[in-house]
Amino acid sequence: MREAVHISRAPAPGPGLQELLVQVARGDQDAFTQVYDQVSGPVLGLVRSVLRDPAQSEEVAQEVLVEVWRTAPRYQPSRGSAMNWVLTLAHHRAVDRVRSAEAAAAREHRAALLDRTPDFDEVSEQVESRLEREQVRRCLRTLSELQRESVTLAYYRGLTYREVGELLSVPLGTIKTRMRDGLIRLRDCLGVSA
Amino acid sequence: MSTAELHTLTGAYALHALPEEERLAFERHLGACEACTQEVRELSATAARLGLAVSAVPPPGLRERVLREIATVRQEAPPHSTSERSGVAPGRAGRWSSYALAACLAAAAAFGGVAVWQNQVAQDARQEALQARQQNEQLARVLAAPDARTSSGELEGGARGTVVVSRSANRAVFLASDMARPPGGKVYQLWFNDDGSMRSAGLMDPSATDDTVLLDGPVDGASGMGITVEPAGGSEEPTTQPVALMDFPDA
Numbered sequence: 001m002r003e004a005v006h007i008s009r010a011p012a013p014g015p016g017l018q019e020l021l022v023q024v025a026r027g028d029q030d031a032f033t034q035v036y037d038q039v040s041g042p043v044l045g046l047v048r049s050v051l052r053d054p055a056q057s058e059e060v061a062q063e064v065l066v067e068v069w070r071t072a073p074r075y076q077p078s079r080g081s082a083m084n085w086v087l088t089l090a091h092h093r094a095v096d097r098v099r100s101a102e103a104a105a106a107r108e109h110r111a112a113l114l115d116r117t118p119d120f121d122e123v124s125e126q127v128e129s130r131l132e133r134e135q136v137r138r139c140l141r142t143l144s145e146l147q148r149e150s151v152t153l154a155y156y157r158g159l160t161y162r163e164v165g166e167l168l169s170v171p172l173g174t175i176k177t178r179m180r181d182g183l184i185r186l187r188d189c190l191g192v193s194a
Numbered sequence: 195m196s197t198a199e200l201h202t203l204t205g206a207y208a209l210h211a212l213p214e215e216e217r218l219a220f221e222r223h224l225g226a227c228e229a230c231t232q233e234v235r236e237l238s239a240t241a242a243r244l245g246l247a248v249s250a251v252p253p254p255g256l257r258e259r260v261l262r263e264i265a266t267v268r269q270e271a272p273p274h275s276t277s278e279r280s281g282v283a284p285g286r287a288g289r290w291s292s293y294a295l296a297a298c299l300a301a302a303a304a305f306g307g308v309a310v311w312q313n314q315v316a317q318d319a320r321q322e323a324l325q326a327r328q329q330n331e332q333l334a335r336v337l338a339a340p341d342a343r344t345s346s347g348e349l350e351g352g353a354r355g356t357v358v359v360s361r362s363a364n365r366a367v368f369l370a371s372d373m374a375r376p377p378g379g380k381v382y383q384l385w386f387n388d389d390g391s392m393r394s395a396g397l398m399d400p401s402a403t404d405d406t407v408l409l410d411g412p413v414d415g416a417s418g419m420g421i422t423v424e425p426a427g428g429s430e431e432p433t434t435q436p437v438a439l440m441d442f443p444d445a
Contacts (some may be wrong), residue, residue, distance in 0.1 A: 022407045025269070025272070027266065027269060029261075029265065032261075035259060036261070037350050040252045040256065040257070040260075041249040041250055041251060041252060042249045044247075044250045044252045044256070045248040045249040046245035046249075048248075048250055057323075058252075058253065058256060061252070062259055062263070065260045066260060066263050066264055066267055069269065069391075070264075070267050070268070070269055070270055071269075072269065073270050073271065073273070074273055074374060079235065080235055080238065080239055081239065083242065083246065084239045085383040087241075087246065088238055088241075089247040090245065091241070094211055095210050132198070132243070132246050132247050132249070133247040133248070133249075135247075136243055136244060136246075137247070151209065151244075151339075152244075154206070154209040154210070154211035155209050155210075155211075155241055155244050155245075156244070156248070157330060158210070159211065160212065160213050161206045161211045161212065164211065173202075176202050176203060176205065176206050177202050177205075177333060178205075179205035179206045179209055179211060180202050180203075180204055180205030180206070180237070181205070183208060183209070183237045183240050183241065184237070186240050186243075186244075187236055187237060187239075190240060191237065191238045192243060192281075193239075
């Protein structure tokens with residue numbers, strides 16, 4: 001299937017977000033509305049990739065976005081970009097929800113996890129995210145299979161390194177190392193600086 | 195777990211793949227070495243790119259609900275009442291950098307270039323007081339002294355200790371990692387070994403399994419140091435067998 005590709009600038013963690021978040025920290029609700037418009041898509045997408053369940057994802061995304069408002073005074077630009085801060089928050093919330101749910105459910109669904117390899121295509125498309133997704137997908141392909149599985153099972157599924165190790169029947173020390181060198185390779189491929 | 199092993203946890207940490215307890219232990223190790231913190235920062239930013247790549251279109255109702263809710267939610271006060279938030283002050287990284295650099299140098303010297311974390315200061319600790327800063331400056335002076343010498347060894351239970359001595363500063367710093375907590379109501383007390391007689395060199399933080407301590411008092415003629423378990427508050431002289439004895443490095 002061919003689609004028209006819009007040539008646009010790299011996705012939008014533009015210079016504005018950081019300044020907006022500083023205004024939000026001072027209680028500016030209008031600034032928060034603009035922050036919402038920039039981050040809600042990535043937040044919901046990330047939470048949904050971890051939790052899968054649409055209703056629960058929406059609920060957690062809402063919690064995350066309200067937490068962005070509540071804890072904005074904590075954000076320190078010197079420590080990283082605003083989008084990074086928001087997505088880290090979102091990932092933690094989603095993973096916490098998975099882990100508490102898993103504890104309650106005796107982790108019965110774990111066996112099913114391997115089937116759920118990351119599937120970018122099921123996520124609704126936004127033009128601006130397409131380039132980002134292409135780039136991430138391309139860079140993920142430069143990882144070894146074990147690096148890629150270690151990174152994506154942890155990040156997109158919210159598994160601990162122990163769970164990843166059990167799932168893949170790989171020693172824990174190896175998993176920890178693969179997570180690190182996999183991310184390092186990804187960092188270099190994506191040209192991330194912080 | 196050794197400090198070198200801990201270094202490999204930067205990836206798992208950035209992916210939020212550490213179980214709660216290990217996450218807390220790892221965070222205690224972060225903070226002294228800016229280079230180590232930097233790696234976590236970069237890998238977290240990399241992980242966030244994975245998040246950005248799965249962006250979705252939120253349903254219209256979500257916006258209304260979020261905006262309605264925030265109108266009723268009180269915001270946190272800024273963590274520091276100083277000007278740090280305005281972006282004028284350099285923030286933690288700047289404040290710690292000279293100490294962090296010194297700690298990195300000392301660690302590199304002690305472990306042959308393997309970067310390690312040696313400090314109990316969690317990244318988000320907010321209670322740095324003036325007193326702590328002064329202690330850090332003194333720590334930094336010892337660690338960065340041109341004649342700083344290190345020796346290190348295994349302590350009980352896989353813990354690791356490193357001692358840095360500067361004869362010119364006449365002070366010593368002890369760095370511990372992965373020490374078992376002392377039994378309830380007890381503390382680890384440090385001692386200078388003056389030819390077999392023990393002179394108190396202060397107490398370690400009982401809540402920390404990793405700690406960096408400027409030994410109280412001058413090194414003078416001490417040839418080594420020891421650690422004993424003592425009742426809270428410490429003792430005049432050792433009341434138990436030492437859990438560790440270490441020789442100071444030769445000047």
